[in-house]
Amino acid sequence: MSKQILILSASPRKGGNSDVLCDAFRRGAEESGHKVEKLRLSERNIHYCTGCGVCNNTHRCVQQDDMAQVLEQMVQADVIVLATPVYFYTMDAQLKTLIDRTVPRYTELSNKEFYYILTAADTNQAMLEKTVESIRGFTLDCLDTPVERGILYGTGVWKTGEVKHTKHLEDAYQMGRQV
Known part of the structure; x- marks a missing residue:
C-alpha cells in the first residue's frame, strides 16, 4: 500500500549531511512506490x-x-521523517521551532509513523540519545498513538556533504525502501 511521506529536513545547509540523508531516504521510498515530499525548513x-x-x-x-x-x-501525511543535525546534543533550532508551532493542530497528528534522521560530528552514537529523547518528547509523549519506525544515527560527519562517503547514505536509502 502506497503511503504519503513527508520529510522535514531541518538542516540549515542545503546539501548538509542530514539533508543528503533525506534525499537518500526519499529515493528509497519513491522506488518502493510511495509518494514523497521533502520540505527544507530553512527555505520556509x-x-x-x-x-x-x-x-x-x-x-x-x-x-x-x-x-x-x-x-x-x-x-x-501517513509517515513523517524528522531530520536534524545535532547541535550541542540536541535538535537544531529549525526543528524545535517547527515542533513548537504544531500546537494548534498537534492532536490531529495521531496514528502517524515516524522516522528520525540525525547527523553529528560525534562518533559515539550514544551521545545522540539525548537528541532522540528530545524528539520523543514531542512524538511519543505528546501525540496520540505514534509509531516510531526507525532512527538513523549519522555519526562522524562534520563537513558539508561528508556523509556521502559513509555507510549512512546506504542506510538512509534502505530505510526509505522499507517504509
Missing part, C-alpha cells in the same frame, strides 16, 4: 511560537507565515 518562513495561547481555543495560529501549510501537510 516559520516564526517562533510566541506563547500567546490563542491557538488553544481557535486551533489556528495568529502568525501569518508558512507554518499553517506545513502543518496541513503533516496532518495529511
Whole structure:
C-alpha cells in the first residue's frame, strides 16, 4: 500500500549531511512506490511560537507565515521523517521551532509513523540519545498513538556533504525502501 511521506529536513545547509540523508531516504521510498515530499525548513518562513495561547481555543495560529501549510501537510501525511543535525546534543533550532508551532493542530497528528534522521560530528552514537529523547518528547509523549519506525544515527560527519562517503547514505536509502 502506497503511503504519503513527508520529510522535514531541518538542516540549515542545503546539501548538509542530514539533508543528503533525506534525499537518500526519499529515493528509497519513491522506488518502493510511495509518494514523497521533502520540505527544507530553512527555505520556509516559520516564526517562533510566541506563547500567546490563542491557538488553544481557535486551533489556528495568529502568525501569518508558512507554518499553517506545513502543518496541513503533516496532518495529511501517513509517515513523517524528522531530520536534524545535532547541535550541542540536541535538535537544531529549525526543528524545535517547527515542533513548537504544531500546537494548534498537534492532536490531529495521531496514528502517524515516524522516522528520525540525525547527523553529528560525534562518533559515539550514544551521545545522540539525548537528541532522540528530545524528539520523543514531542512524538511519543505528546501525540496520540505514534509509531516510531526507525532512527538513523549519522555519526562522524562534520563537513558539508561528508556523509556521502559513509555507510549512512546506504542506510538512509534502505530505510526509505522499507517504509
